[in-house]
Amino acid sequence: MRIPILKLHNYLLVSIQVDLDDQTAIRFQEDLLDKIHKSGATGVVIDLTSVDIIDSFIAKVLGDVVTMSDLMGAKVVLTGIQPAVAMTLIDLGVHMQNVPTALNLEQGLIKLRQELEE
Amino acid sequence: MPEVLRRIVLEHSDEVAAKWLKEIAEKRKGDYTSSISTELYESTNREFVNNIFASIDHPDEIAKLDAFAERIINLGWPLSYITDGLQSFRRVTIDFILTESSSVETVEFSKILTVVDDWVEPIIKQLVNQYSGNWEHTVSLQRLALQELSAPLIPVMENITIMPLIGTIDTERAKQIMENLLEGVMKHNSEVVLMDITGVPVVDTMVAHHIIQAAEAVRLIGATCILVGIRPEIAQTIVNLGIDLSNFPTKSSLRKGFQSALEITNREIVNLDNSTNDMTDILDSLK
Amino acid sequence: MEIKSCVKIRKEWDIVSARQMGREMAKELGFGTVDQARIATAISELARNIYLYAEDGQIDYEVITEVNRRGIKITAHDNGPGIEDLGRVMEDGYSTSGGLGAGLPGVKRLMNHFDLQSEPGKGTTVTAIKWVR
Incomplete structure (x- = not known):
């Protein structure tokens, strides 16, 4: 299973709609970095609205993706994290402190634009 | 017998x-x-x-x-x-x-x-x-x-919501408050939530811990949480207990918090009633 | 004790089926969405531990009923290498696999009751209970 990555101007849009298993998550990490490299995108929005479980492993993969993309010059914003998921992450002790977030795709794009303009 | x-x-x-x-x-x-x-x-x-x-x-x-x-x-x-x-x-x-x-x-x-x-x-x-x-x-x-006394969420303006906390907060209540808070933020699509702790009598490490967790959860779903209503004695206890609140914004009063909420959402309050101008007019006319 | 079922953990995909099973059961028991996520996440952590360290084990699910409350009991057991230092694994940030080190202490926070028993060379059993609020 592969997660589709869409390109829009110099942004990449990703909507994760499957229950992430470890393999899919790792492959997604590779695919996204590859795509950033090829397209030269400066911003990425990863929408997690339909994800109803993030455990510490997936959280680590997502956090790593953000840091790695940063290294490659692309800002990543995570959007649409569900309340139940957020609370579970906090209980787990996973705070994802250096990961930018936004309520939804729209605000994620606004946030990216703001950050890139600065 | x-x-x-x-x-x-x-x-x-x-x-x-x-x-x-x-x-x-x-x-x-x-x-x-x-x-x-x-x-x-x-x-x-x-x-x-x-x-x-x-x-x-x-x-x-x-x-x-x-x-x-x-x-x-x-x-x-x-x-x-x-x-x-x-x-x-x-x-x-x-x-x-x-x-x-x-x-x-x-x-x-x-x-x-x-x-x-x-x-x-x-x-x-x-x-x-x-x-x-x-x-x-x-x-x-x-x-x-x-x-039933659990905290209500009040949408005051598009993208800005206030949650006043009243009374003692224990673990059970804190969990409920967090659920209300996050569900409400999603429902009202709020970019900024003002958590008002004016009505919380004591902020010890446990209460502070719950508040910090709630604020972090709010950040995860993509909004900003501003802690307002920090009274002097609360500020003292927070520092004396060594609680680190530096990671998220705090304000002493709801009014100041609201001000920064407006700034975050790129808005400002404009005074339509130009009474201050009138005052200068009067002063000018006296010249 | 009423319903009892189990999921074997051998492949990576079993982690996903284990947590889906837990979520289904939690839903039927009347847990709210947040607690469903908590239970599913806890199972995910436990299942991953089995997969990573023991390679073979299973997760049991039980519905437990007491006088005035009902809950779900999750038991994860394996015959793997066991845990050398029980104190260390309950510390936040301690990891031997390069993960976040949030697994076991995280599970403890996600559930109401938590018990860990392990013998080096023999295996590990983790029991966790969550009550319906």
């Missing part, structure tokens, strides 16, 4: 009761019950002692005792009225039986003690159970009332 003892007790029930009433009346001086009218007190005492004697022949008849306990509870009399009363009743009865019976051998003595205990203990047990059952009921009602 052995027939001999039973006869002694029942035949002299009036005397025992009288002695007990006297002792109870003595005790009452300077007691919690001193505010109760003498009439009510005495009639209740009499009912009490009658119930005790009735239980000799009908130890299984608990309905009467239950009704009595319920009345005492409704009157708001303390549990110690019942326990003290029965304690002295036991003493009075044993005293009485000992003076009545001719032989005071050790064996006999302990037998009397056991018999009277067997008589009085079940009554104490039953009444205390009634009392504690009543308390548990009250406690569960109060817990429910506290849950």
Whole structure:
């Protein structure tokens, strides 16, 4: 299973709609970095609205993706994290402190634009 | 109960009761019950002692005792009225039986003690159970009332929401508050939430921990949480306890918090009523 | 004790089926969405531990009923290498696999009751209970 990555101007849009298993998550990490490299995108929005479980492993993969993309010059914003998921992450002790977030795709794009303009 | 003892007790029930009433009346001086009218007190005492004697022949008849306990509870009399009363009743009865019976051998003595205990203990047990059952009921009602007090979420403006917190926060409530908060943020699509802790009396490490967790969860779903209503003493305790709140914005008052909420959402308040201009006009005209 | 079922953990995909099973059960028991996520996440952590360290084990699910409450009991057990230092694994941030080190202490926070038993060389059993609120 592969997660589709869409390109829009110099942004990449990703909507994760499957229950992430470890393999899919790792492959997604590779695919996204590859795509950033090829397209030269400066911003990425990863929408997690339909994800109803993030455990510490997936959280680590997502956090790593953000840091790695940063290294490659692309800002990543995570959007649409569900309340139940957020609370579970906090209980787990996973705070994802250096990961930018936004309520939804729209605000994620606004946030990216703001950050890139600065 | 052995027939001999039973006869002694029942035949002299009036005397025992009288002695007990006297002792109870003595005790009452300077007691919690001193505010109760003498009439009510005495009639209740009499009912009490009658119930005790009735239980000799009908130890299984608990309905009467239950009704009595319920009345005492409704009157708001303390549990110690019942326990003290029965304690002295036991003493009075044993005293009485000992003076009545001719032989005071050790064996006999302990037998009397056991018999009277067997008589009085079940009554104490039953009444205390009634009392504690009543308390548990009250406690569960109060817990429910506290849950209903959970924090409401008020959308004041597009993208800005306020959650006033009132009262003591424990772990259970904190979880509920967090759920309300996050669901509300999603529902109202709020970019900024102002969490107002003006109404929280004490902020200790645990409360601060819950607040920080809530703020971090809010950040995860993509909004900003501003903590407002930090009173001087709260600021002092937070620093003295070594709690680190530097990672998210705090403001002393709701007004200041609202101001920064407006800034975050790229808005500002414009004064339509230009009274300040009028003032300068007046001053200018005086020149 | 009423319903009892189990999921074997051998492949990576079993982690996903294990947590889906837990979520289904939690839903039927009347847990709210947040607690469903908590339970599913806890199972995910436990299943991953089995997969990573023991390679073979299973997760049991039980519905437990007490006088005034109902809950779900999750038992994860394996015959793997066991845990050397029980104190260390309950510390936040301690990891031997390069993960976040949030696994076991996280599970403890996600659930109401948590018990860990392990013997080096013999295996590990983790029991966790969550009550319906």
